[in-house]
Amino acid sequence: MAKKLLVTSSPHYRSERTTGKVMLDVIIAMFPISAMSVVYFGWRALALTAISVAACIAFESLFNLIAKKNNTVSDLSAVVTGMLLSFNLPVTAPYWIAVVGSFFAIVVVKMLFGGLGKNFANPALAARAFLFSWPMLMTTFVKPLTRTLPVFYDPIFTNGAELPDYIDSVTTATPLASLKTGALPDGTSIVDMFLGNIGGCMGEVCTAAILLGGIYLLLRRVITWHIPAAYLGTVALITFVFPLTGGNFNWQFMVYELLSGGLMLAAFFMATDYVTAPVTARGKLLFGIGCGLLTVFLRYYSGYSEGVSYAILIMNVLAVPIDKITKPRRFGIGGGYNDAK
Amino acid sequence: MAFSFKGGIHPDYNKERTYASPIEVLPPTEEMYLPLSQHIGAPCTPTVQPGDHVKMGQIIADNPVAMACPIHSPVSGRFRGVVQHWHPSGTRQPTMVIENDGLDTVDESLHPYEGDLDDLTPADIIQFARASGTVGMGGAAFPLHVKLKTALDKKIETIIINGSECEPFITADHRAMVEYPATIINGVKLIMKCLNKDTAVVAIESNKPDAIASMSKAAEDSDIRICELPTKYPQGGEKQLIKAITGREIPPGKLPMDIGCAVFNVDTCASLFRYVSKGRPLTKRVCTVSGSAVIRPANLLVRIGTPYYALFDYCNGFVEDPYKIISGGPMMGSAQHALETPVVKNTSALLAFCGDEESFEDNPTCTRCGKCIEVCPMRLLPTYIYQHALAEEFAECKKLNVTDCIECGCCSYVCPGKLHLVQAMRMAKGNIPKN
Numbered sequence: 001m002a003k004k005l006l007v008t009s010s011p012h013y014r015s016e017r018t019t020g021k022v023m024l025d026v027i028i029a030m031f032p033i034s035a036m037s038v039v040y041f042g043w044r045a046l047a048l049t050a051i052s053v054a055a056c057i058a059f060e061s062l063f064n065l066i067a068k069k070n071n072t073v074s075d076l077s078a079v080v081t082g083m084l085l086s087f088n089l090p091v092t093a094p095y096w097i098a099v100v101g102s103f104f105a106i107v108v109v110k111m112l113f114g115g116l117g118k119n120f121a122n123p124a125l126a127a128r129a130f131l132f133s134w135p136m137l138m139t140t141f142v143k144p145l146t147r148t149l150p151v152f153y154d155p156i157f158t159n160g161a162e163l164p165d166y167i168d169s170v171t172t173a174t175p176l177a178s179l180k181t182g183a184l185p186d187g188t189s190i191v192d193m194f195l196g197n198i199g200g201c202m203g204e205v206c207t208a209a210i211l212l213g214g215i216y217l218l219l220r221r222v223i224t225w226h227i228p229a230a231y232l233g234t235v236a237l238i239t240f241v242f243p244l245t246g247g248n249f250n251w252q253f254m255v256y257e258l259l260s261g262g263l264m265l266a267a268f269f270m271a272t273d274y275v276t277a278p279v280t281a282r283g284k285l286l287f288g289i290g291c292g293l294l295t296v297f298l299r300y301y302s303g304y305s306e307g308v309s310y311a312i313l314i315m316n317v318l319a320v321p322i323d324k325i326t327k328p329r330r331f332g333i334g335g336g337y338n339d340a341k
Numbered sequence: 342m343a344f345s346f347k348g349g350i351h352p353d354y355n356k357e358r359t360y361a362s363p364i365e366v367l368p369p370t371e372e373m374y375l376p377l378s379q380h381i382g383a384p385c386t387p388t389v390q391p392g393d394h395v396k397m398g399q400i401i402a403d404n405p406v407a408m409a410c411p412i413h414s415p416v417s418g419r420f421r422g423v424v425q426h427w428h429p430s431g432t433r434q435p436t437m438v439i440e441n442d443g444l445d446t447v448d449e450s451l452h453p454y455e456g457d458l459d460d461l462t463p464a465d466i467i468q469f470a471r472a473s474g475t476v477g478m479g480g481a482a483f484p485l486h487v488k489l490k491t492a493l494d495k496k497i498e499t500i501i502i503n504g505s506e507c508e509p510f511i512t513a514d515h516r517a518m519v520e521y522p523a524t525i526i527n528g529v530k531l532i533m534k535c536l537n538k539d540t541a542v543v544a545i546e547s548n549k550p551d552a553i554a555s556m557s558k559a560a561e562d563s564d565i566r567i568c569e570l571p572t573k574y575p576q577g578g579e580k581q582l583i584k585a586i587t588g589r590e591i592p593p594g595k596l597p598m599d600i601g602c603a604v605f606n607v608d609t610c611a612s613l614f615r616y617v618s619k620g621r622p623l624t625k626r627v628c629t630v631s632g633s634a635v636i637r638p639a640n641l642l643v644r645i646g647t648p649y650y651a652l653f654d655y656c657n658g659f660v661e662d663p664y665k666i667i668s669g670g671p672m673m674g675s676a677q678h679a680l681e682t683p684v685v686k687n688t689s690a691l692l693a694f695c696g697d698e699e700s701f702e703d704n705p706t707c708t709r710c711g712k713c714i715e716v717c718p719m720r721l722l723p724t725y726i727y728q729h730a731l732a733e734e735f736a737e738c739k740k741l742n743v744t745d746c747i748e749c750g751c752c753s754y755v756c757p758g759k760l761h762l763v764q765a766m767r768m769a770k771g772n773i774p775k776n
Contacts, residue, residue: 005663279722280722
């Protein structure tokens with residue numbers, strides 16, 4: 001035989017799933033969200049997404065080049081980060097915000113800690129938190145389906161408040177701002193909330209699209225049910241029992257809370273980030289519950305009306321300690337499975 | 342009853358290549374190579390002198406210690422001597438070479454047991470088990486008589502016969518159950534008699550409906566129960582099998598017998614019965630030849646000691662030069678590097694792969710996806726053990742119970758980052774500090 005035989009440790013059989021294919025599934029799951037952002041906010045939404053994706057890829061390549069490492073962009077995680085980052089921006093955000101956010105996410109949060117798998121915080125969320133250094137730019141929301149911003153509109157030298165005149169008339173508050181005051185948003189139905197016909201970040205508003213993507217991720221077994229169920233369940237329970245509207249057991253308040261802000265996007269796409277969530281099943285439940293408790297706490301009592309990103313960032317830090325306290329039961333010990341002896 | 346276990350995987354089984362192929366008899370080669378170490382325990386020493394003429398079925402090597410059983414000549418011919426030859430373990434080991442005279446003259450001292458099977462005592466059956474040279478044919482190669490003796494000493498509640506054959510590609514046991522179910526069932530009865538039990542459970546995975554049917558028919562008039570298990574790897578792993586059948590878990594470091602179970606492979610039972618009823622010791626076994634590089638995959642009845650190349654030649658050779666040859670299944674088998682290596686008592690399959698079965702990464706990267714934890718049937722945390730093993734923190738590995746790892750390969754199989762998880766676990770196990 002001409003060729004030498006390869007001798008390695010078993011197993012000699014591996015699934016075809018690679019990290020790149022998993023990330024591709026996540027990207028596919030985000031397509032409906034991206035599509036709806038264009039429907040609601042115009043082509044500028046897609047341009048923002050494209051710019052942050054391109055910036056993430058560029059920064060990762062550049063970092064690898066400078067650090068003399070093999071380029072890692074083929075694992076597609078930079079694309080996922082770029083898309084998620086743009087979903088956390090309002091459509092009015094200047095393009096440079098996306099670039100700065102991408103730099104922070106990829107270089108500071110991910111690559112400086114050793115690249116994919118080594119970062120302790122979710123890059124897109126950490127970048128979002130960092131970008132709140134420009135609160136005006138991050139919170140100027142417009143109503144969906146109104147006259148949309150032109151692609152070439154870019155308030156690069158402005159403070160972001162100077163929107164074109166016709167846009168100024170359609171800026172809006174998010175439903176969360178209203179909920180924080182204890183009132184259900186006026187004139188916004190639950191159907192509007194579900195379909196995303198509300199003010200908010202590009203990728204956050206359309207719950208229908210997010211659920212579609214989430215179901216795809218579950219079916220493809222990219223994520224498990226533990227984190228979304230525990231996270232949304234916890235938020236639902238607390239907001240139902242202790243609504244800000246006063247009294248107890250307000251299911252409407254609960255539904256509005258669930259459908260507003262970044263909660264849905266976060267529950268399926270951010271809190272489930274492999275790198276920064278626990279790996280054990282019980283750990284994932286605990287993590288989801290923690291995210292839920294913190295989200296409601298921050299939404300009720302913090303200076304911002306939204307609490308999702310900080311809640312997840314705090315839980316990110318606890319991911320490894322949670323793993324340590326939720327190790328599965330050792331085979332053959334306890335559980336009454338070996339009563340014979 | 343649960344009939345399953347937590348974790349596990351559903352790989353492409355690729356059994357359709359051979360599951361309908363009847364067992365074909367492979368002619369012996371001119372030279373047969375019999376390693377002196379073919380079972381767990383002490384290796385044998387030759388009982389014949391170089392130059393001696395040996396007959397088929399004659400004992401040619403043995404060891405009187407408890408943990409050993411004899412090796413029989415698979416052909417008649419001249420014993421040339423002991424040489425250092427390739428062994429499936431990947432090392433060169435002392436190996437007896439028999440020059441086949443092609444006559445297959447049977448050793449006349451071998452004869453079937455002619456008395457009533459009901460008169461056999463446990464001691465008789467244990468004696469037969471030893472004389473037959475039978476070892477665990479599923480892969481472990483644990484001498485049968487040792488297992489029977491230990492099981493007899495401890496109180497056994499459940500006898501489990503393992504016909505699950507969960508490794509991809511392999512169909513040797515499958516064909517055995519389809520083609521000679523009565524031999525297997527009679528062997529099971531001998532084991533039941535030996536262990537003073539009235540019943541036994543034969544566990545077969547649901548992907549072998551014809552085997553379930555033929556075994557059920559053969560077991561009709563007995564108290565042997567055929568149990569269909571869901572198809573999931575590693576269903577045939579001893580710990581997982583016992584969990585599925587009895588709901589019990591073997592505590593760490595303990596044996597099946599400690600929780601009242603004894604597990605035997607289907608072909609082990611057949612080998613025992615063949616010796617008792619026909620006077621045929623273990624000199625042949627069924628071996629599946631398959632894999633993407635094999636032109637005509639088949640199930641072969643192979644004489645033990647036949648070099649690998651004879652099996653592949655019989656199957657019309659290779660589609661292209663294989664990049665890997667595996668003795669056993671793709672999940673737990675061992676990669677081979679020499680085609681001169683002989684088939685031994687526990688070679689259940691010989692696979693030749695072109696390379697599509699595996700993919701590697703230059704930089705295996707853990708994304709903490711947790712798949713390895715989802716699938717680990719021993720409920721370990723493979724990714725954490727991996728990190729500690731690479732950092733040479735073996736005491737930490739021990740705290741994470743790396744010693745529980747059964748090396749089934751599920752974690753490495755599912756890992757999208759292509760981490761060498763099982764390899765790291767093996768490395769950690771070998772480096773666990775004493776105390």
